[in-house]
Amino acid sequence: MGSEIKITIKLPSIEGIKKLSRFLFKNLKMFFWFVIKDIKTKKKRGILALVLAGLFFWWFGISAGLLWFLFLMFLFYGWENRIIAVFALISLASCPVLLSFKKDSFAETMAVYAYFFLVMTVVLQIVEYKRHPELYNESDNEEK
Numbered sequence: 001m002g003s004e005i006k007i008t009i010k011l012p013s014i015e016g017i018k019k020l021s022r023f024l025f026k027n028l029k030m031f032f033w034f035v036i037k038d039i040k041t042k043k044k045r046g047i048l049a050l051v052l053a054g055l056f057f058w059w060f061g062i063s064a065g066l067l068w069f070l071f072l073m074f075l076f077y078g079w080e081n082r083i084i085a086v087f088a089l090i091s092l093a094s095c096p097v098l099l100s101f102k103k104d105s106f107a108e109t110m111a112v113y114a115y116f117f118l119v120m121t122v123v124l125q126i127v128e129y130k131r132h133p134e135l136y137n138e139s140d141n142e143e144k
Helices: 014-041 043-060 062-077 082-100 104-131
Strands: none
Touching (some): 043 062, 082 104
């Protein structure tokens, strides 16, 4: 009856952290160069996104303007929408941490941002499905 449960937590090694940071830096660097190239070649889309986001900024404030700008840029350029999903997960994961530090109002704000990012991700995924239905062909998934 007096059994003990031992839990051991293995922390990642310094070398593992270095490998992960090099991998993330390399991929982020490639993504940012891709974004810059994409914006330079398709300037009209960026200007349209900026104008529309500016209207939302004017009507609803800076937060709405920035969120709409982010959404419209991903929508118009067709960038990988999983990046916004990562923002949603980070926002959602920050909520319990902020609540533990008694930052209730900031935690609520982050929860709202998590919801916004999740909605953006779903809408962008639906748009991607409509743009490229061949990527989601159901006949490939059926058993023969």
